[in-house]
Amino acid sequence: MNTFFLRLLRLFFGLFLYAVGIILTMKGNIGYAPWEVFHAGLAKVLGMQIGTVSILVGLAICGIVLLSGEKLGLGTLCNMVFVGLFMNLLLGLDFIPKQDTFLLGALQMIAGLFVISFATYHYISSGFGAGPRDSLMVVLTRKTKLSVGVCRSGMEILVVTIGAFLGGLVGLGTLLAAVAIGFCIQLTFKVLHFDPTKVVHETFFDTFRNLSKVKVIQQPPLS
Template sequence: MRQFYNRLLRLIWGLFLYAVGIVVTLNAHIGYAPWEVFHVGFAKTAGISIGTASIIAGAVIGIIALLLGEKLGLGTILNMLLIGVFLDLILGFHIIPMASSFAFGIIMLIIGLFVIALASYFYIGSAFGAGPRDSLMVALTRKTRLPIGVCRGMIELLAVFAGWRLGGMFGIGTIISALTIGFCVQITFRLLKFDTTEIQHETLGVTYKMLFGNKKEQLNEDEISEDC
């Protein structure tokens, strides 16, 4: 069980770190990163918070990834929920400062993208199931055999277009993010010698059996002992 809780802690830390990376890119104030263009556009259109928009979008993308053959896990569900919650909390408390100049904004943007890439390493590596967006990235990588950076880049560009159509903020930072996020992920994973296709993600069924199956077996053994 200790290993399970260590993995769970790694998952939650990765999700929090991901939200931090997103807010850093938002506060760079030179154009939102691709998914945030979509989330902000969706939030404005629907009249909801950015975090809530992220949760709804994650749920829809998760279903698409599931249809493409990716497994649903505890990490997938927590990704859908916690990143949105962490986003609203971090934005609400104004923890991360706003960029005071364009040059500082560029630096913040790049840092934010690498924080997001590092966060992906943590929560995908927990093997509880990749988040909806990364599940889609992994699914496309397996289906197309293209480099993971290329697949991530294609997804980000599609999110930018949809977000722009919904009224999301588009700027130079958006272009930089769309063109470099895939390579930030690829560089980070390569430096950490991390291959997402080798991760055997744990499904919800396996997690449930591990947490509650042993208890049921123990109860059955106790009942048998009492009968004897």
């Protein structure tokens, strides 16, 4: 029982940190992050809102990940929903400063990337299933045998290129994030001795089955 809820706490702690990291990079004010460039460019072409495009892209990636044999679960769904909700909360509180110089913006963006890396460790290690984009990172790492840093940076550079071609806003911070995110994740995982390909993720069925076991344990003994 305690293990299940500790894992659930780790999942949501990681998702909250992920939102903090994204806001830090945004408030660095030196350019959209790679996936936001892609989403913005696609939204411009399709005439849709960027949030809607982000969800649709996440669903498409989930399909690719499933076909690749990776498990999706509660963490995948929560990633798609709660990161956005936490971002709205943080933006509403408006306590993270917006930088007005490139140097401070770059430092804040790098700090945000390390926060995202630390958040990724927490919610992937919970075993409830990684988010769509991180699941794709794990699939590429597993299939190509390349390092997690190389695979993540390759993903970021690819989506930036496509997003820029579609009309997404690219700045110096975008290039910094595209190159640095892989290094930040690889360094964080190395320091924490964490290999995301070794995590056995639960499916939705596994999670509900474990939750039902928790309820059974909580029932008082018969007199």
